[in-house]
Amino acid sequence: MLKVIVMDRDALEVYLLEQIPLARAMELRVDLASPGELTLSAPLEPNINHQGTVFGGSASAVAILSAWLLGTARVWEADLPGRAVIQRNTMRYDRPITGRFTATARAEDGEEAWRRALDALERGRKGRIRIVSVLACDGSPVGELQGDFVLLP
Amino acid sequence: MLKVIVMDRDALEVYLLEQIPLARAMELRVDLASPGELTLSAPLEPNINHQGTVFGGSASAVAILSAWLLGTARVWEADLPGRAVIQRNTMRYDRPITGRFTATARAEDGEEAWRRALDALERGRKGRIRIVSVLACDGSPVGELQGDFVLLP
Numbered sequence: 001m002l003k004v005i006v007m008d009r010d011a012l013e014v015y016l017l018e019q020i021p022l023a024r025a026m027e028l029r030v031d032l033a034s035p036g037e038l039t040l041s042a043p044l045e046p047n048i049n050h051q052g053t054v055f056g057g058s059a060s061a062v063a064i065l066s067a068w069l070l071g072t073a074r075v076w077e078a079d080l081p082g083r084a085v086i087q088r089n090t091m092r093y094d095r096p097i098t099g100r101f102t103a104t105a106r107a108e109d110g111e112e113a114w115r116r117a118l119d120a121l122e123r124g125r126k127g128r129i130r131i132v133s134v135l136a137c138d139g140s141p142v143g144e145l146q147g148d149f150v151l152l153p
Numbered sequence: 154m155l156k157v158i159v160m161d162r163d164a165l166e167v168y169l170l171e172q173i174p175l176a177r178a179m180e181l182r183v184d185l186a187s188p189g190e191l192t193l194s195a196p197l198e199p200n201i202n203h204q205g206t207v208f209g210g211s212a213s214a215v216a217i218l219s220a221w222l223l224g225t226a227r228v229w230e231a232d233l234p235g236r237a238v239i240q241r242n243t244m245r246y247d248r249p250i251t252g253r254f255t256a257t258a259r260a261e262d263g264e265e266a267w268r269r270a271l272d273a274l275e276r277g278r279k280g281r282i283r284i285v286s287v288l289a290c291d292g293s294p295v296g297e298l299q300g301d302f303v304l305l306p
Contacts, residue, residue: 019203022211025178050172056239057217058175061210068209085246086209092241 007033007073016040016069023065026058030069031102035077036111038070039104044097054097059135063145064089066105067131071149078118082127082153089147097137105133108146117151127151160186160226169193169222176218179211183222184255188230189264191223192257197250207250212288216298217242219258220284224302231271235280235306242300250290258286261299270304280304 013030016023027046032039040062047058064086071084107113108130117127128150135143166183169176180199185192193215200211217239224237260266261283270280281303288296 020208021199021201022175022178022208025175025199046174046178048174051236055173055175055214056221057173057214060213060217060242060244061208064210064213083204088243088245089213090241090243091213093239 007035007038007077009033012038012069012073016065020065022061026062028062028065032104033073035074035114037104037106038066038073039102040066040069041100041102043100051096054101056093059093059097059101059143060091060145062101063091063103063105063133063135063143064147066103066133067145067147067149070105070131071129071151074114074118075121075151078122080118080121082121082151084149084151087148087150089145091143091145093143095137095140095142097135097142099137101135101137101142103133103135103145105131108132121151121153124153126153160188160191160230162186165191165222165226169218173218175214179215181215181218185257186226188227188267190257190259191219191226192255193219193222194253194255196253204249205251207254209246212246212250212254212296213244213298215254216244216256216258216286216288216296217300219256219286220298220300220302223258223284224282224304227267227271228274228304231275233271233274235274235304237302237304240301240303242298244296244298246296248290248293248295250288250295252290254288254290254295256286256288256298258284261285274304274306277306279306
């Protein structure tokens with residue numbers, strides 16, 4: 001059912017920065033985009049807090065955007081009318097983030113979860129998927145988001 | 154133990170906008186600051202998404218900041234050395250946010266919870282507190298954050 005094409009990093013970055021002004025304010029980049037995994041990155045400076053580390057709300061927003069952009073790209077790739085919408089999330093802040101950081105999103109249950117969610121969407125129903133995004137800095141994990149998304153027809 | 158003084162809305166707003174560049178990008182305002190409750194607000198435009206409603210990451214960041222600023226202000230008000238740090242949160246997105254919105258933070262268990270957390274801080278230990286922030290737009294609730302914070306000596 002899915003068209004297995006590699007996602008276009010440049011096109012996704014242009015889309016993200018055009019559609020979401022806060023993504024511009026956070027100076028987001030799309031580092032990697034594939035059907036299974038999408039990585040965003042952001043520098044410290046526009047996302048800094050009073051302690052000189054990354055503000056939790058920025059960390060959370062970058063993780064949410066990585067998960068949402070992966071969901072959006074999967075809907076496009078499947079060539080289905082629909083969109084990804086976040087319903088709820090949990091976020092863990094494990095360590096202070098002291099520099100440029102990344103958020104890497106993937107479905108918690110892998111390709112099988114995408115198949116179920118996109119199949120539902122194809123039948124004109126809501127698809128549901130949990131996307132996990134791991135935050136990392138200097139090669140070490142520093143936090144994690146679990147986001148529950150619906151794919152709306 | 155607590156000095157019961159009313160918190161200064163203007164001073165908190167200046168502090169927030171000076172310390173957190175993303176708060177400026179989101180055009181945050183402090184609408185109300187009291188020991189029991191703190192309300193931030195933000196306009197739609199800088200926080201908009203591809204659907205013309207508020208981006209979930211902005212909603213989440215505003216809710217986190219309302220909770221963090223309340224925790225910070227309570228530590229200051231108690232005249233204790235220490236600071237509020239977020240450890241984890243859950244966030245529910247109940248409805249699309251279509252215009253200017255508010256985030257109102259308070260301790261889940263009220264004054265008793267502040268007393269416990271600030272007493273621990275006064276004894277040089279970590280205080281723990283859960284702060285809930287309700288998002289509202291046009292007078293209706295649209296989402297909710299539960300944030301677990303530590304007050305660090």
